[in-house]
Amino acid sequence: MHAEASGRPLGTLGLLRYAAASTGGVIGYTPLLTLLLPIKLQAFAPNDRYTLLVWCSVAGALTAGFANIAFGWLGDRSVARGGGRRGWMFAGLIATAASFVGIASARSGAAIVVAMVAFQVAVNALLAQVSALIAEEVPAAQKNTAAALLTIGAPLAAAASALVVALASHEGARLSLVAAMMAVCVAPLLLHAAPIVATVTSAEAEPLPVRRALAVAWTTRLLVQIANSGVSLYLFFFLARAIGQSGDAAAIVAQLLVVATLVPVPLALMLGRWSDRVGKRERFLAASALIACTGLLGMVLSGGWQAAGMCYVAFASGVSVFQALNTGHAMLLLPAGAGPGRNLGVLNLANTLPQVVAPLLALSVTTDDFTTLFALFATLPLAVTLLPTLLPMLLGAFTWRRREPSCRG
Structure with a gap:
């Protein structure tokens, strides 16, 4: 049964506290994973750098x-x-800031992997609480608005990536800037407590059992994130090959990330509100997945880095809108009365497992040609458009067979 939303609605400033704290976490890992770590690994031979990138991604995820x-x-x-x-x-x-010291001082491949593992422990101690606070403290009627506001984290983190590259040339200084920006973003929520509101379940979960709806949300997010993780992991090298000697690859990629994360913000806010009014988020999720697929195929077929960059913006926009709508829907499906921290942690596996799967799919890459790999990734968001229909049917058939009485006489 659909429970009524409880708790006093939060004002814009209140909602922005959660968005800012989430942004702090995103700033913690985006510059590091998309730019600073690849730049650090440029000191290694090509085969070694790709292998180390895989190990950092797998162990970290x-x-x-x-x-x-x-x-x-x-x-x-x-x-x-x-x-x-x-x-x-x-x-x-505090632990994340300390882990940056270990990353900056790491020189060998093994030390870099260990430092990245320590970083993942630290930053997830922060991120796990921010997600749970949104589930606990934001009223149900504002869950999707809050989820859409989280999309501002990506462009701000991309801007932070460009900023640290522009303002500092030394790795330690760049990581210090990242730590300072994290602290500024997290402080408003850290210093302001809000009452816990009752957990509710969305009316959209009624046609299907909640577990099946959660399975659909988890699986579709997993597929989109595998594609997103794989593209993000190799984006710098993909574009650096296309750019060649015609420009500064690090600066160009940083600027492109800003554009690719700014565009989805108004789209996510508009579609989030629209989907709340009309219900049935599956159509919006399918449309955003198709945009991601089209953009990624465009990257594969593009002839120059400018065209590839424009297609990447389309891909990133589709992924970001999908993530926002999927996050809001999943929070509304959480079982009432259960601690959201653990449940959201399980749902978060759809974000972290792709960081294991995507690099393993790319273990065969020993050159700078990622055409086949990116084409493979493009099939995953395409498959997302079918799963909301097929997965509940498969789960329902499995449940029916388990419950079918024996016909033996």
């Missing part, structure tokens, strides 16, 4: 998945005992 669940559960326990999550947020912020 596995660590992130388990850390997010663990810290979400620890936050749940703190709340159940009358405490709160903000102490874990503060610890995660």
Whole structure:
């Protein structure tokens, strides 16, 4: 049954606190994973740098998945005992800054991988609490608005990437700037507590059992994120090959990331509100997945880096809109009365597992030609358009067979 939304609606400033804190977490990892780590690995031979990039991604993603669940559960326990999550947020912020010191000082391949694992533990101690606070403190009637506002994190993080590259040339200085920007973003939510509101379940979950609806949301997000993780992992090298000697690849990629993350923000806000009014988010999710697929195919077929960059903007826009709508829907499907930290941590595996799968799909890459790999990734958002129909049917058939009585006489 659909529960009524509870809790006083939050004002714009209140909602922006959650968006800013989420942005702080995104700033923590975006410059590092998309620019600073690839730049650091440029010092290694091509075969070695790609192998190290895979290991950093796989080990980091596995660590992130388990850390997010663990810290979400620890936050749940703190709340159940009358405490709160903000102490874990503060610890995660400090630990992330400390992990940057380890990354900057790492020189060997093994040391870089270990430093990235430590970073993932630290940043997920922060991110797990921010997600759970949105689920706990934002009224149900504003969940989708809050989820759409989270899209501002990507362009601000991309701008931060460009800023740290422009303002500092030394790795340690760049990471120090990232840590400072994180602290500024997280501070408003860290210092402001809000009451917990009752967890509700969306009316859109009624036609299907909640578990099936969550399975659809989780699986479709997984597929889109595999494509997104793979493209993000190799974007710098893909465009650097196309740019060649005609420009500064690091600066061009940083600027492109800003554009590619600014465009989806108004789209996500508009479509988030629109989908709330008309219901049936599946059509909006399918449309955004098709845009992502088209953009990625355009990158594969493009003849120069300018065309590839424009297609990447289309791909990133489709992915960002899909993520926003999918996040809001999933939060509304969380079981009532259960600690959101652990459950959101499990759902977050759809974000972290792709960081394992995508590099493993690319283990055969030993050159700078990513055409076949990107074409493979393009099939995944295309498959997303079919899953909302096929997966519930498959799950329903499986459940029916399990419950079918024996006909033996």
